[in-house]
Amino acid sequence: MSGSATKSRNKKKVTSKVYRFDARLDQDQKTLIQRAADLEGRTMTDFVLHSAKVAAERTIQDRAIMVLSARDTEAFVNAILNPPEPGPVLRAAARAYKDRVSRRARTA
Numbered sequence: 851m852s853g854s855a856t857k858s859r860n861k862k863k864v865t866s867k868v869y870r871f872d873a874r875l876d877q878d879q880k881t882l883i884q885r886a887a888d889l890e891g892r893t894m895t896d897f898v899l900h901s902a903k904v905a906a907e908r909t910i911q912d913r914a915i916m917v918l919s920a921r922d923t924e925a926f927v928n929a930i931l932n933p934p935e936p937g938p939v940l941r942a943a944a945r946a947y948k949d950r951v952s953r954r955a956r957t958a
Contacts, residue, residue, distance in 0.1 A: 873898075 875883070880894075887897035918926060936944070 871899075 883898060884894050887894045890897060892900065
């Protein structure tokens with residue numbers, strides 16, 4: 851078999867699914883978006899999709915990062931480094947868990 855025949859048979863066509871997105875605009879919104887798209891040399895659709903993608907990425911990034919004040923940071927670090935003693939409810943839950951796990955281990 852020739853090398854070119856093998857290459858053409860091994861190539862996979864990669865296609866991505868295309869979804870449709872519709873939006874209703876009033877005249878002012880359309881004019882504003884069209885003007886901005888024209889200024890960037892884009893179609894209105896490309897401008898809207900690009901702008902929406904950038905805004906979505908920024909929103910996700912903003913929510914992924916937690917910014918703490920100096921006081922909040924100090925309280926967080928103090929809680930991690932010096933945790934309070936477990937209370938009676940947590941102690942009871944830990945005992946119940948240990949009992950349940952040890953019973954399963956004996957029956958297995």
